[in-house]
Amino acid sequence: MMSIIKNNTWCKFNSVIKRTKALMMITISCLPAQVLGQSYRVTGDIKGLKDHTKFFLIRSKNGNADTVKTVISNKGRFIFQGKLNDEGELYFIKLDTSSFAIASNKDSWIRLFLENKIIEIKGDANSWPDVKVEGSESTMLLEVLEKKVKLFDEQLKAANNLKDSIGRTAIIELYKKFLDSIVDKNQDLNASASILFFFKRGQLSEEEQFGIYERLSKNVRNSFYAKKWMEEILTSKKRDKLKKGAMLPDFRFKVENGETESIMSVIKQSKFTLIDFWASWCAPCISEWPNLENIYASHNRENFNIIGISVMDEEVRWKQAIVKNKTAWRQGHDWDDSVAKLFNFNSLPAYLLVDQNGRLIAYESTLSGVASFGERIRGENLIHTLNKLIPLKNK
Incomplete structure (x- = not known):
């Protein structure tokens, strides 16, 4: 910055x-009727194209290819149509090379900015992806x-x-x-x-x-x-603003039944809460859980709690991981990537310790957009930090 x-x-x-x-x-619902009625129509008019050739409309989602629509050619033509809420995103139209072979040194896809308008793609199948795109100045x-x-x-x-x-x-x-x-x-x-x-x-x-x-x-x-x-x-x-003494912005996470909950609704139940940011693909994250189990068991819930939040993770894999590696504390999923974007994690695990009001006490991460602050809270260091916050007789 x-x-x-x-x-x-x-x-x-x-x-x-x-x-x-x-x-x-x-x-x-506040948009005028003519805007609500807008839609896109992408027509491909490709000479020499075999019937029943598949084409895929693809967008990039979290670094992965997300196929939005699949259509099949007929008489040298293919058509994608639909309606966009947010125009101007870069999409890919990919030809299925299993049904129509192209030269190995050529790409199987073209790119275009998709907008709620009529867009025409013209060319020859043997020259794909060297085609002409009309109706899209972008x-x-x-x-x-x-x-x-x-x-x-x-x-x-x-x-x-x-x-x-x-x-x-x-x-x-x-x-x-x-x-x-x-x-x-x-x-x-x-x-x-x-x-x-x-x-x-x-x-x-x-x-x-x-x-x-x-x-x-x-x-x-x-x-x-x-x-x-x-x-x-x-x-x-x-x-x-994520620094020691600041307040944690509230965020929502998904639980196993598909509903979402507020992180503040969990935090307010105990004097101190450790938020464990992890992912199913992160072996070091899960290897820390036995130690966290011991610490969790040695404190009553009035004083100390843990909530696991899976980030940068697929929902299916998150659910599989928490079934396979059951924890005594609750687990949630960063379903919309809002937590991952906020902390900008570049490595996991990461840990955040907050008080009952959501005030930040300590954060520890090897590499993220937020610098570590406060006492160390990973591994055995968490015990020492909690001992300073919670008198032994009150555990």
Whole structure:
């Protein structure tokens, strides 16, 4: 995060955040009828395409490919249609190579920004994925951006190899001016919002990102990547407040029966609560449980409790893990990744100790977006920390 921001810009930035938060609370029922009726229709007209060839509409979800729709070609055509709540997300259309072989040196997919409009894909099956996309200006802008970014990366790499700091600075400034010109000329295209997500390259300060966001049209600010950027900014500001003595922001977790509960409803039941952040794929996490079992058993629930929160984990695997490795304390699942985003975990396990009011006492993690603070609370160190907080006679 940038260390210094001019006061007037900062006030303006906070104002935008407040307006955006209010906008995101508006329900879909408040939208006008013509907006509710919008939908997308992606038509592929591909010469030489065999009938019954499968095509998949795919989006990236938590780093994994999520197939949204599957269609089958007929008479050289395929059609995807539906309705989007958030427009302007980058999707992939993949040809099933098991039913139509393509050259091994070619990709089986194309990319496009999906919007509630008519988009046409034209070409020849033998040339896939070299096709023409019509009706999506954002997709065409993406190609321009990527070519320029590739050139920028090559120039920057050369400057770094030569240890040319002056040249490196000049290249970065030219790149920033290029991004500014793209946004100024394409304020109404959703691809411009993707700059905040894909093309920052670690070179744009928060203030510069905000400058780009401010110049986007109202509709584009409400697009997928603009919302995602704002969500990350808000989460980052919450993360910056996670320090000793601060209050834990309330969050909800899913329990085994599928319902969700508030973390504060658990915390308020005991004087001190340890939140154990873990995942089914994390062997060190589960190997700590026997030690936690002993500590948990040696305290009454009025004084000390544990709640396990599985993060960055599939729900099925989480459920399998808690059946296989039963614990005396309750377990929950970070079903919407809000906890993982808040703490920005890069390794597990991680532990957070809070008091009955949700005040942060200690946090320990090898690597995350929140720096460790307070006493050590992993392994045997947890016993020593609790002994300082809970008199022996009150255990």
